[in-house]
Amino acid sequence: MANLLVLGAGKLALGDMLFVLISFIILTLLVKKFAWGPVTKIMDDRSKKITGDLDYADQERAKAEKLANEREQALQKSRAEAVDIVNKAKENGETQKKGIVDSANDQAEKVRQKAQEDAAKAKEDAMKDAQNDIASISLQIASTVIGKELKADDQSALIDSYIKELTLDNEAK
Amino acid sequence: MDDKYRFIDFLGMRFNVANCLSTIIAAILVFILVFSLSRKLQLKPGKAQNLLEWMIDFTNGIVKSNVSDRPSNNFGLYGFVLFLFIFMSNQLGLIFQINVGGYAYLKSPTANPIVTMGLALMSILLAHYYGVKKFGFGGYLSNFTRPLPLLLPFNLIEEFTNYLTLSLRLYGNIFAGEVLLMLIAKVATSFGLVSFAFAIPVEMIWQGFSVFIGAIQAYVFTTLSMVYVSRKLERE
Numbered sequence: 001m002a003n004l005l006v007l008g009a010g011k012l013a014l015g016d017m018l019f020v021l022i023s024f025i026i027l028t029l030l031v032k033k034f035a036w037g038p039v040t041k042i043m044d045d046r047s048k049k050i051t052g053d054l055d056y057a058d059q060e061r062a063k064a065e066k067l068a069n070e071r072e073q074a075l076q077k078s079r080a081e082a083v084d085i086v087n088k089a090k091e092n093g094e095t096q097k098k099g100i101v102d103s104a105n106d107q108a109e110k111v112r113q114k115a116q117e118d119a120a121k122a123k124e125d126a127m128k129d130a131q132n133d134i135a136s137i138s139l140q141i142a143s144t145v146i147g148k149e150l151k152a153d154d155q156s157a158l159i160d161s162y163i164k165e166l167t168l169d170n171e172a173k
Numbered sequence: 174m175d176d177k178y179r180f181i182d183f184l185g186m187r188f189n190v191a192n193c194l195s196t197i198i199a200a201i202l203v204f205i206l207v208f209s210l211s212r213k214l215q216l217k218p219g220k221a222q223n224l225l226e227w228m229i230d231f232t233n234g235i236v237k238s239n240v241s242d243r244p245s246n247n248f249g250l251y252g253f254v255l256f257l258f259i260f261m262s263n264q265l266g267l268i269f270q271i272n273v274g275g276y277a278y279l280k281s282p283t284a285n286p287i288v289t290m291g292l293a294l295m296s297i298l299l300a301h302y303y304g305v306k307k308f309g310f311g312g313y314l315s316n317f318t319r320p321l322p323l324l325l326p327f328n329l330i331e332e333f334t335n336y337l338t339l340s341l342r343l344y345g346n347i348f349a350g351e352v353l354l355m356l357i358a359k360v361a362t363s364f365g366l367v368s369f370a371f372a373i374p375v376e377m378i379w380q381g382f383s384v385f386i387g388a389i390q391a392y393v394f395t396t397l398s399m400v401y402v403s404r405k406l407e408r409e
Contacts, residue, residue, distance in 0.1 A: 014186050014187065014287075015181075015183065015184075015186035015187050015188035015189075015193075016188060016189050016192040016193065016196075016285070016287040016288055016291065017287055017288075017290060017291035017294065018186065018291075019188060019192070019193045019196060019291075020192075020196050020282070020287075020288050020291035020292060020295075021291055021294075021295055023196050023197055023200050024200070024254070024255075024258060024292070024295065026200070027200040027203060027204060027254060027258060028250065028251065028254045030204055031203070031204065031207050031250070031253070031254050031257075032250055034204075034207070034208050034211060035207040035208060035210070035211035035225065036229070036250050036253065036254075038211060038214050039211055039214060039222070039225055039226060039229060040229070040249075042214045042215070042216065042218075042222075043226060043229070045216060046216050049216060
């Protein structure tokens with residue numbers, strides 16, 4: 001083996017060196033074309049994709065947080081609104097109730113007053129009628145007294161007839 | 174180890190048939206390995222693609238930890254192919270040793286100093302080429318006088334020692350491994366069944382260790398190549 005390296009011991013196999021160089025260069029080119037190029041491209045793509053995905057995920061998370069906050073706020077707002085609405089409805093109901101009761105009271109009062117007025121009027125009318133009757137009766141009585149001698153019998157007959165007339169009058173009424 | 178070799182003289186140069194055959198077979202094996210692992214590439218890698226990407230990441234790690242000042246993509250490819258080729262060459266002789274009629278035809282190509290010198294020459298030339306490319310020829314020459322002009326001879330000698338150590342380290346490790354494999358095989362056949370039974374476990378242990386040595390030497394060769402390249406790319 002050693003004599004391979006000693007120049008005097010024969011021709012140095014320099015062709016081997018050249019052969020190794022050439023075959024190595026060809027191997028490198030082939031590997032580059034068939035494996036290194038595609039694989040490094042894929043690896044670059046992957047690292048790009050991973051960075052992109054991470055950025056995208058960050059963005060999406062920020063968006064989601066924003067949305068969640070907005071929803072939370074909207075929810076609280078709508079809750080407050082609901083409470084407002086209920087309160088308002090209660091108030092409305094209260095006022096309406098009061099109004100209805102008041103108006104009912106008013107009407108009842110009115111009806112009662114009218115009834116009282118009617119009754120008073122009827123009484124007054126009755127009194128008036130009675131006065132008129134009494135007047136006419138006293139006129140009659142007076143006329144009959146003037147027309148007849150007043151006797152006890154006559155008087156009792158007169159009183160009876162008078163009472164009869166009264167009752168008749170009353171019945172007629 | 175003490176095999177005879179067939180030689181072919183072609184264009185005034187001498188070719189060692191065993192070296193050329195082993196080199197080309199190692200190269201073909203590397204290509205088959207890498208080619209078969211790089212089929213059906215996807216963003217979500219399968220098993221084969223994972224293995225390939227792991228190897229690429231491994232050699233890229235070697236390259237990036239040494240060559241720092243530029244996007245070292247081309248060096249990445251060089252380191253990857255260099256590592257795989259040397260690793261495959263180292264293991265080739267552990268698995269196949271073909272001798273026909275006393276002539277060796279297939280063995281580890283890296284168990285021959287000429288082949289390792291060829292590989293080392295390639296690395297050193299690459300380092301110098303990129304040194305000239307970066308600093309210009311004047312700057313490249315003036316780098317030999319840094320950090321002190323006094324150190325010029327040491328720097329010049331260092332280039333040769335770098336080259337020799339790079340090539341002969343690999344050659345020595347692999348050649349010694351093969352010599353020992355051969356010796357153990359000779360022990361196995363020397364005293365019949367007893368030595369055969371004794372030699373088999375020893376051979377197995379040494380083969381396993383040689384696989385380890387082959388991987389380590391491929392790693393060392395790639396790392397040192399990158400160190401030499403990066404040294405030429407920076408100013409002391």
